[in-house]
Amino acid sequence: MADFRSDQPAFEFHSGTAPLLVSMPHVGTHVPAGVHARLTDEARQVPDTDWHLEQLYDFVRAMGASVLVATHSRYVVDLNRPPDGSSLYPGQSVTGLCPTDTFDDTPLYRDPSLAPDEAEIAQRREAIWQPYHAKLRSTLDAMRAEHGVALLWDAHSIRSVLPRFFEGKLPDLNVGTGKGSSCADAMAQAVMLAARPVGQEAYTSVLNGRFTGGYITRNYGKPERNVHAIQLEMTQSSYMQEALPFDYLPERAHAVRPVLQRMMTAAYAHALATTTRA
Numbered sequence: 001m002a003d004f005r006s007d008q009p010a011f012e013f014h015s016g017t018a019p020l021l022v023s024m025p026h027v028g029t030h031v032p033a034g035v036h037a038r039l040t041d042e043a044r045q046v047p048d049t050d051w052h053l054e055q056l057y058d059f060v061r062a063m064g065a066s067v068l069v070a071t072h073s074r075y076v077v078d079l080n081r082p083p084d085g086s087s088l089y090p091g092q093s094v095t096g097l098c099p100t101d102t103f104d105d106t107p108l109y110r111d112p113s114l115a116p117d118e119a120e121i122a123q124r125r126e127a128i129w130q131p132y133h134a135k136l137r138s139t140l141d142a143m144r145a146e147h148g149v150a151l152l153w154d155a156h157s158i159r160s161v162l163p164r165f166f167e168g169k170l171p172d173l174n175v176g177t178g179k180g181s182s183c184a185d186a187m188a189q190a191v192m193l194a195a196r197p198v199g200q201e202a203y204t205s206v207l208n209g210r211f212t213g214g215y216i217t218r219n220y221g222k223p224e225r226n227v228h229a230i231q232l233e234m235t236q237s238s239y240m241q242e243a244l245p246f247d248y249l250p251e252r253a254h255a256v257r258p259v260l261q262r263m264m265t266a267a268y269a270h271a272l273a274t275t276t277r278a
Contacts, residue, residue: 004116004123006032008071010131013139018064019147020268021139022057023154023216025079025132026050028070035076038114040107045244046073048095048103050157052240052248057155059261063268065153066139070132075099075108077124079132080154080214085121088214098124105164140220144227151271152229153264154216159242160235166210172238173205173259176213176231182221183228187270191230194262203238203259228271232263 008030027050036044054069061067070079077098081088085097095101098121100108109115116124136152143150160170173195177188188207195205213221213231221229236242239253 004120006127010128011071012069014067016064016066019143019150020065021152022060022065022067024053024069026074026156027053028072030072031076038109040110043108051246053155056239056253068136072128077128079129080216082215083125103162140227149226149271149275151268152220154231156233157236158233160237170235171204171206172235173203174209174211174233175207176211176217178213178218179208182213182217183230184223187228187267190266190270191263194266230267
């Protein structure tokens with residue numbers, strides 16, 4: 001029988017005043033001791049973390065946003081996967097609810113026998129996945145009840161070159177709306193317009209390309225109820241060092257932040273302009 005225990009809360013939360021929630025499900029780095037002892041040396045570095053997003057997005061608090069931040073590594077449980085572990089991209093290589101391999105397709109565990117069994121997966125889901133999603137749901141519901149609208153921005157980052165998942169180099173700004181199901185089309189178009197390069201900027205962008213939005217975007221975006229969800233998967237090369245020690249690069253980050261601000265401001269302005277109490 002598995003015995004999964006963690007001494008850390010499932011999330012950290014900043015409460016804002018606006019109907020805007022920024023979710024960061026993959027920034028966590030905590031791995032409970034009982035899991036850490038079973039991991040390979042590579043996995044203990046948690047290389048597939050969405051590093052430094054809290055710092056990159058620190059401007060959102062001035063927008064009045066609430067911020068929901070994961071504490072545990074996605075290697076413990078992936079908060080952007082369905083609770084039943086089903087694939088988000090059938091037929092393509094993906095990592096699961098409680099992964100057993102890295103993005104480089106190397107084993108997480110020192111021996112296959114050390115991977116979590118179904119009982120431990122259920123414990124991890126109950127201890128971490130469920131509280132995060134309960135907070136996400138209650139926050140969006142409260143925003144919609146108070147303001148008539150809610151906007152969820154699901155913030156992610158990834159290495160720009162990952163042969164397991166895509167060929168070549170990923171566009172810098174990958175906007176996902178569940179192929180148009182998670183937010184109003186006009187909102188998505190406004191975000192993409194805001195992503196276009198200005199001046200000396202040279203960032204590439206795509207809507208619903210390789211990444212169309214994970215479980216969070218697809219599950220919580222209900223534009224017919226005036227709850228809109230957008231995922232941004234951005235290349236880590238846009239703001240940080242993609243290899244160990246995964247350093248934040250202030251000059252690069254300073255350059256891309258205005259683009260993020262434009263995109264989020266465009267989405268939020270559209271949400272406010274279309275507020276209705278359904």
